[in-house]
Amino acid sequence: MTExxxxxxxxxxEKRWYEEWERVGxxxxxxxxxxxxxxxxxxxxxxxGALHMGHALNHSLQDAxxxxxxxxxxxxxxxxxxxxxxxATQNVVERELRKxxxxxxxxxxxxxxxxxxxxxxxxxxxxxxxxxxxxxSCDWERERFTMDEGLSRAVRTVFVRWFEDGLxxxxxxxxxxCPQCQTALSDIEVEHxxxxxxxVTFRYDLSDGSGSxxxxxxxxxxxxxxxxxxVHPSDERYAGLVGKTVRHPFFPDRELPxxxxxxxxxxxxxxxxxxxPAHDPVDFEMSERAGTEKVNIFTETAHVNENGGxxxxxxxxxxxxxxxxxxxxxxxxEEVERPYVHAVGHCYRSKTEIEPWLSEQWFVKMRPLxxxxxxxxxxxxVTFHPPRFAKAYLNWMENLRDWCISRQLWWxxxxxxWYCDDCGATIAALEDPTECKCGSSALRQDPDxxxxxxxxxxxxxxxxxxxxxxPDLKTFYPTSVMVTAYEIIYLWVARMxxxxxxxxxxxxxxxDVFIHGIVRDGEGKKMSKSIGNVIDPLDMIERxxxxxxxxxxxxxxxxxxxxxxxxxxxxxxxxFANKLWNASRFVLMSLGDDRPEIxxxxxxxxxxILSRLDDTIEVVxxxxxxxxxxxxxxxxxxxxxxxxxDWYVExxxxxxxxxxxxxxxxxxxxxxDRVLRLLHPVMPFIxxxxxxxxxxxxxSVMTAPWPAPxxxxxxxxxxxxxxxxxxxxxxxxxxxxxxxxxxxxxxVAVAAGDLAxxxxxxxxxxxxxxxxxxxxxxxxxxxxxxxxxxxxxxGLEAAMRLGETVDPALERARLERKRDELAAEVKRAESKxxxxxxxxxxxxxxxxxxxxxxxxxxxxxxxxxxQLGALGG
RNA sequence: GGGCGGUUAGCUCAGCGGGAGAGCGCUGCCUUCACACGGCAGAGGUCACUGGUUCGAUCCCAGUACCGCCCACCA
Numbered sequence: 001m002t003e004x005x006x007x008x009x010x011x012x013x014e015k016r017w018y019e020e021w022e023r024v025g026x027x028x029x030x031x032x033x034x035x036x037x038x039x040x041x042x043x044x045x046x047x048x049g050a051l052h053m054g055h056a057l058n059h060s061l062q063d064a065x066x067x068x069x070x071x072x073x074x075x076x077x078x079x080x081x082x083x084x085x086x087x088a089t090q091n092v093v094e095r096e097l098r099k100x101x102x103x104x105x106x107x108x109x110x111x112x113x114x115x116x117x118x119x120x121x122x123x124x125x126x127x128x129x130x131x132x133x134x135x136x137s138c139d140w141e142r143e144r145f146t147m148d149e150g151l152s153r154a155v156r157t158v159f160v161r162w163f164e165d166g167l168x169x170x171x172x173x174x175x176x177x178c179p180q181c182q183t184a185l186s187d188i189e190v191e192h193x194x195x196x197x198x199x200v201t202f203r204y205d206l207s208d209g210s211g212s213x214x215x216x217x218x219x220x221x222x223x224x225x226x227x228x229x230x231v232h233p234s235d236e237r238y239a240g241l242v243g244k245t246v247r248h249p250f251f252p253d254r255e256l257p258x259x260x261x262x263x264x265x266x267x268x269x270x271x272x273x274x275x276x277p278a279h280d281p282v283d284f285e286m287s288e289r290a291g292t293e294k295v296n297i298f299t300e301t302a303h304v305n306e307n308g309g310x311x312x313x314x315x316x317x318x319x320x321x322x323x324x325x326x327x328x329x330x331x332x333x334e335e336v337e338r339p340y341v342h343a344v345g346h347c348y349r350s351k352t353e354i355e356p357w358l359s360e361q362w363f364v365k366m367r368p369l370x371x372x373x374x375x376x377x378x379x380x381x382v383t384f385h386p387p388r389f390a391k392a393y394l395n396w397m398e399n400l401r402d403w404c405i406s407r408q409l410w411w412x413x414x415x416x417x418w419y420c421d422d423c424g425a426t427i428a429a430l431e432d433p434t435e436c437k438c439g440s441s442a443l444r445q446d447p448d449x450x451x452x453x454x455x456x457x458x459x460x461x462x463x464x465x466x467x468x469x470x471p472d473l474k475t476f477y478p479t480s481v482m483v484t485a486y487e488i489i490y491l492w493v494a495r496m497x498x499x500x501x502x503x504x505x506x507x508x509x510x511x512d513v514f515i516h517g518i519v520r521d522g523e524g525k526k527m528s529k530s531i532g533n534v535i536d537p538l539d540m541i542e543r544x545x546x547x548x549x550x551x552x553x554x555x556x557x558x559x560x561x562x563x564x565x566x567x568x569x570x571x572x573x574x575x576f577a578n579k580l581w582n583a584s585r586f587v588l589m590s591l592g593d594d595r596p597e598i599x600x601x602x603x604x605x606x607x608x609i610l611s612r613l614d615d616t617i618e619v620v621x622x623x624x625x626x627x628x629x630x631x632x633x634x635x636x637x638x639x640x641x642x643x644x645x646d647w648y649v650e651x652x653x654x655x656x657x658x659x660x661x662x663x664x665x666x667x668x669x670x671x672x673d674r675v676l677r678l679l680h681p682v683m684p685f686i687x688x689x690x691x692x693x694x695x696x697x698x699x700s701v702m703t704a705p706w707p708a709p710x711x712x713x714x715x716x717x718x719x720x721x722x723x724x725x726x727x728x729x730x731x732x733x734x735x736x737x738x739x740x741x742x743x744x745x746x747x748v749a750v751a752a753g754d755l756a757x758x759x760x761x762x763x764x765x766x767x768x769x770x771x772x773x774x775x776x777x778x779x780x781x782x783x784x785x786x787x788x789x790x791x792x793x794x795g796l797e798a799a800m801r802l803g804e805t806v807d808p809a810l811e812r813a814r815l816e817r818k819r820d821e822l823a824a825e826v827k828r829a830e831s832k833x834x835x836x837x838x839x840x841x842x843x844x845x846x847x848x849x850x851x852x853x854x855x856x857x858x859x860x861x862x863x864x865x866x867q868l869g870a871l872g873g
Numbered sequence: 874g875g876g877c878g879g880u881u882a883g884c885u886c887a888g889c890g891g892g893a894g895a896g897c898g899c900u901g902c903c904u905u906c907a908c909a910c911g912g913c914a915g916a917g918g919u920c921a922c923u924g925g926u927u928c929g930a931u932c933c934c935a936g937u938a939c940c941g942c943c944c945a946c947c948a
Contacts, residue, residue, distance in 0.1 A: 007910065174946095192945075199948090217948060230948095268947045275948095282946045343945080356946095388877070392943070395876070399944085486943085522885070522897095524941095544910095555896080556886075560878090562942095564885055568897055575910040586907030630887065634895065649907075657906090729914080736914055742903060771905085828892075837928035838891095846891055846929095853892075 004588065004693070008574075008581035010545030014685045018132055026702055027137045029077035031475035038074035039479040040066055041460050042138060043492070044146060046085035047120055048092050051130035053519040053527065053553075053565055054485065056537040060550040061516060061557060061629060062483045063136045064681035068624060069480075070137075071677065071706035077476055078137060079463045081144035082124060086452040087181050087349045090411040093119050109410050116411050120145075130538060135546045135684045137702075142472075144463045146455040147413065154462035155413045155455050156430050158499065163417075163428040167365045168405075170417075170426070174281040175404050177357035178347035179302035179316075183408040184361050186451060187401060188490050189348045196339035200324060201270060203332045204229060204246035207255055213241055214334055216269035218342055219279075220327070221319035223248075224308045225297040226256060228275035230286050233260035235271050249330050250309050259290040278358035294358060300408075302355045316355065362406040362415060362448070369498040370397045376508050382497060385514045385627050386560040389486060396490050405451045412449030419444050457495035460509035467503075477504060481512040486560065489515065514627045515560050519553070522566030540570050547683035548574035554682050555637070557629040576637060577686050580679070583645050584690045587668045590656045595694070596666035604761050606667045607717035609648040612639060613671055614712040620678050621708070633682065640675055647725065651765050669694065674707045720758040724765065726792040731770040734790045734800060737814065745773035747801040751781050753859075755796060784870035785811065791818060795860040797867075808871055815868050822861040829854035 021027065029037075040062050045055055062078065070076035093116045094104055104112040128143065144151060162168040176185040201216040202223075213229055229246055231238040241258045248254040256275070263286055264273050277287030278296040287294055299305045302316045311319050327333050345354035374397050376382045377390050384390040406415060418427045422440035427433055435441045458466070460482075464473040478500075482493060493513060500509030520526055521533040528534065540549045552573035556563040602610070616639040623632035648671070652664035672694055680687040680701045691701035698704070727750070735742060748770070752759050756777055759766075763775050781789065787799045788806050832838055832850055839847055 004907095006908075008908095215948080219948085263946085265947050273948050280946075280948075282948075285946085342947090392877070396944075490944090524885070558887070561886090566885085566897085569885090571910075572896060575908095578910045579908065582908035582911085584907085589907075630895095634887075638895085645907085646912085653906095733914060736902070742913065743905070825892085832891095832929080835928060839928080841928045842891075849891085 004581070004585045006582075006585075008545070008578045008686060010547065010577070010685060011542075013689045014133075014135065014541075014546055017685050017688050018135060021137070021700075021702070022132075022140070026700060027078070027139050028141060029075055029139050029476070031471035033075040033475070035073060035075035037077065037476050037480075038066070038069035038072075039077045039079070039476045040481055040483060041079045041463055041479055042081065043482075043484050043488070044081045044083040044144075044456065044459065045127050046088050047082045047124040047127070047145070048085055048088050049082075049127050051127055051134070051537050053535055053537055055127075055131075056134060056549060057516060057519050057553045057557065057563070058483060058485065059131060059134060059136050060553050060682070061514070061627075063134075063138075063550075063684070064554060064624075064629065065481065065483070067137055067681040067684060067702065068706060070702060071680070071704060073705070075475075077139055077142070079142050079144065080128065080131065080136070080138035080140060081146070081459075081463060082127065083452060083456055084120075084145065084147040084412065086407055086409050086412040086449065087183065089116060089120070090409050091181070091349070093411075104410060112410055133538065133541055133546060134550065137684070142463070146452070146459075150465065151455060151458070151462045152413060153430075154458050154466055155450065156416045157467045158454075158458060158503065159416055159450070160428045160430055161503070162364060167368060168362060168428075169365065170360060170362050172358065172360050173363070173404070174277075174279065174284040174356045174358050175361050176345060176354045177300070177302075177359070178350060178352055179300065179355055180350040180352035181347060181409075182300050184357075184359065184404055184406060185347060185354070186404045186453075190345040190354050191348050191351075192343040193346055194341050195344045196341050197344070199269075199335075199337040199340040199342075200327075200333060201335040201337075202327050203334055204248075204256065204274075205332075206241070207245045207247045210244075211241075213238065213246060213258060213272050214270045215272050215274040217274055218340060219320065221304070221311070221316055221323045222276045222279045222297070223274060223323060223327075224250065224304065224311060224319070225276045225278050225295045226274045227254070227277060227295055228256050228287065228290060228292040229258045230261045230264050230273045230275050230283075230290075231258065231271060232264040232266040233262060235260075235264075235266045238272060249327065249332060250311075257290070257292060259286070259292070261286045261289060279356050281356060284358065296358050298355060298357060300357075361404050362417075362446075362450075364403040364405055366400040366402055366498075369502060370400050372501045372506060373397060373494065373497040376497060376501065382508050382510070383512050385512060389489060389513070389515045389560065392486075393489055393494060397494060403451075405454050406446075406448040407451055408447075409449050412452060413455055415446040415448050415450060417446040419446070453491055453495060456492055457499045458503075460496055460500055461504055477509070478507050479510045481514055482510040483514045483516070485518055486515050487518065489513075516557055517560060517562035520562050520564045522564055522568065524562070524564050535565060535567065540567070544570050544574040545577060545685070547686050548577050550684075551576060551633065551682050554629040555633045559627050576641065577683065579641055579645060580675070580683075580686065581690070583640070583649060584672055584676075584694065586649065587665075587672055588693055591665050591669065594665065595669055596662070598663070598666045598670055600663065602663055602667070604717050604720050605648065605651045605765065606663055607712070607714045608721040609643065609667060609671060610710075610712040611714040611718055612643050613674055614709045617674065617678065617707045618709045621706075624681075629682075636675070636678055640679075644671055644675070647721075650769060654764070654768055676701055677704050677707050680704075716758075720762065723755060723792065723794050723796065724759060724762040726794060727759070727796050727798065728766055728769045730790045730792050730796075731766070731772070731798055731800075734788055734798070735770075738788045738800070738802075738806065740800070740802070742771060745771055747774045747776070748772050749776045749778045749781055749799050749801060751778050751797040753795065755794060759796070784867040789815070789867055791860055791863055791867075793860065794856055795863060797863055812868065812871055815864055815871070819861065819864045819868065822857055822864060825857040826854065826861055829857060 066076050066078040097103055176190045178185055197218050199216055199218055200220045201214055203212045203214050205212045242260045245255040245257050263282055275283045275287055277284045277294040295307050297304055297307045304311045304314045304319050306312055377393055416428055418433055420436035420440050421442035423438035425436055460479050461477055464476050466473055496509050537549055548570055552570040616635050619635040620632045655662055655664040676687045676691050688701050767775050781797055781799045785808055786805055787802055789799050791797050829850055
């Protein structure tokens with residue numbers, strides 16, 4: 001056996017094992033199998049992306065689930081892939097072009113799209129390479145891209161089906177327009193943010209000169225597109241004005257009717273609303289009802305267009321100033337409230353202010369799709385973890401508005417719709433048509449592409465081969481669990497459920513939705529480049545190892561909660577890896593090639609650690625089933641570090657030193673074996689490396705069975721060892737308190753009373769761990785004052801036979817402190833048990849436990865009293 | 874305007890009806906033959922506030938105060 005280095009060095013090991021895993025096809029799943037499938041489709045990262053901490057968390061948790069499922073005997077499949085990310089990718093390539101002094105229009109559509117593909121081929125593999133560095137066990141042979149051929153066919157199929165079923169339609173609407181990206185956005189792609197603006201109240205004079213009506217707005221420039229004034233039908237203030245018209249101050253020919261409409265809130269502002277149907281969705285609807293004109297005043301870059309008269313050419317903010325100034329000059333401005341804080345929509349990509357803009361777009365009718373998806377969450381066919389997110393999902397689903405799916409971009413799935421120039425027909429088709437039903441070949445394809453999320457929503461089944469009826473689809477759909485951050489529940493999760501149920505015979509795409517939080521910095525601040533608090537996961541992998549990064553994230557992953565990551569945490573995880581490494585190194589060095597099985601007589605400490613292991617196995621399994629990674633890993637961490645390393649390994653040393661593996665060796669092998677399996681899903685590399693040393697020739701730990709409790713709980717052993725640990729700690733402390741060097745071996749006497757029998761088999765261990773010269777079990781410690789005394793919570797008394805008298809004053813102070821603690825405990829327990837209702841109503845085991853505690857405390861108290869009395873004074 | 878979450882040790886956070894936990898930090902001691910990426914022993918919390926339910930509340934309920942987040946067509 002080769003010598004293991006003294007500190008764990010992840011770099012070489014990680015590289016070696018990942019190559020090996022890929023070489024033997026360890027991540028491959030087979031659709032022809034007797035095993036039950038366990039399937040996760042990876043939320044596809046943007047092709048433009050680089051692995052960030054959010055991915056690291058999301059992917060670490062999925063890999064842990066998949067690796068565990070694989071060990072549990074499932075046919076585990078994790079489907080990887082990337083998303084074409086319309087706007088983001090187009091922006092990246094456009095930026096590149098600009099460096100060369102070009103823009104996409106100069107290149108033309110086809111050449112530009114070619115250029116993006118070229119970019120994708122060159123850089124699109126970056127993030128998947130980084131995923132390998134993290135150790136992700138996805139089935140790379142099944143890697144997909146949202147714009148590859150198969151997925152494109154899925155997109156077209158969905159579009160055409162929905163078009164034919166009347167769920168996809170085209171309409172003239174006020175949509176969210178991003179003047180920066182120059183495309184429409186759906187409602188969820190708009191982020192509302194409070195900004196300090198102004199609320200301008202101004203006056204429209206009635207055309208007949210009989211008076212005026214005042215309206216208020218935060219976007220005064222939009223009055224250039226006003227075509228009406230709306231009031232509430234029951235608003236008496238304006239009852240006499242309805243039916244009259246006002247005149248537009250800048251366009252004297254334009255008469256604006258005053259119309260009553262229920263949508264007006266009479267409480268707000270003046271109770272009268274200026275109607276700008278081309279730039280406000282509500283105004284649009286009111287205009288539809290009233291039949292007023294719709295005047296679009298903006299270009300796609302949010303500059304005033306030819307309908308803006310002398311304001312033409314100004315950008316919207318300049319126009320805002322100038323229109324206000326012009327109205328002031330005319331004496332029409334009544335009030336300007338400033339600052340006026342209100343929510344303004346911003347583009348989720350470019351952060352530009354959204355301009356509501358009238359245009360023809362494609363939409364998906366959501367209500368019919370939402371209904372089954374709502375039912376599925378209500379009756380538990382889809383379960384959210386933690387459940388509170390089901391509420392958010394349902395609330396959103398119940399208030400869905402139609403989804404604007406057309407984007408004025410070039411990079412994406414082109415809308416499979418053609419318009420006939422001759423007969424005006426609209427044709428949606430799977431294959432590009434060459435001629436219209438009318439015989440004309442003058443067909444033009446719709447220039448727009450689909451929202452990126454239109455293809456992502458199909459991910460759970462499109463990646464498995466749909467619309468073909470493939471073996472993968474048969475075996476692996478529906479998938480098992482969707483793992484994602486709460487940020488994209490609406491954007492993505494909800495839509496996958498809707499489209500999945502629609503196209504897969506009502507079958508939900510996944511049974512469980514595990515929602516985790518986002519990764520923040522060490523102080524809980526969101527990571528951002530501008531703050532400079534971003535942690536680069538690849539940097540962390542390089543410095544601490546992938547296992548350390550993964551462990552550090554899973555260790556703090558509480559379902560639904562954000563978690564704070566920091567280099568210190570990752571360092572701590574690295575230290576844990578090193579601890580595991582060294583404990584294993586010790587076991588391996590002690591055993592040589594010997595791998596004894598547990599047989600024959602076990603000592604109480606052996607039974608204790610096996611009992612603790614069993615409990616740990618149970619807890620880890622239970623918590624992982626509930627996606628409580630943090631709880632599971634805390635249990636494992638505590639078992640490995642505190643119980644196995646700090647206590648059991650120390651207790652096993654004397655026997656190991658005596659030579660021959662024996663029971664201690666067999667127990668260590670057993671514990672290590674189980675620990676490596678339990679940790680493997682989160683720390684795949686180090687566990688595989690150590691496994692190969694512990695179990696040479698036994699194959700990969702990846703396919704070792706996931707541990708189940710082995711019926712080794714032993715509460716008697718746990719009690720005995722707990723008391724023993726208390727005694728060891730008390731003795732170590734006693735030495736420190738009396739300035740006895742830790743290494744100086746002293747004789748000790750212990751009065752254990754009823755507990756003597758339990759302690760007896762552990763006496764040698766007390767000597768060893770408390771570093772004593774000898775230990776003697778006695779009935780009575782003899783007169784106090786002659787030597788330093790201590791007492792454990794369970795009432796074990798011990799004395800160091802130093803052969804020198806202690807300072808009575810110091811000893812008295814120590815004992816008095818102890819006595820006071822015990823007295824308080826006695827009092828607490830007495831008052832509780834003195835409460836008749838407690839004794840009558842509390843469950844019997846609780847009362848029993850309380851009684852036992854009282855007895856123990858009383859006994860210990862009596863002993864301290866005795867020692868104090870003997871001390872005299 | 875609705876909804877959700879938070880307030881627990883110096884920091885960051887778990888826990889959640891029966892005697893307060895972790896990681897990091899802090900103090901003292903230790904170059905003990907797996908590990909100084911370590912060992913040993915410690916210090917440190919009226920579990921935000923006010924009521925209520927209960928034999929018993931950090932945990933459940935109501936309210937208050939702050940702090941986050943999400944949703945929203947009051948111009």
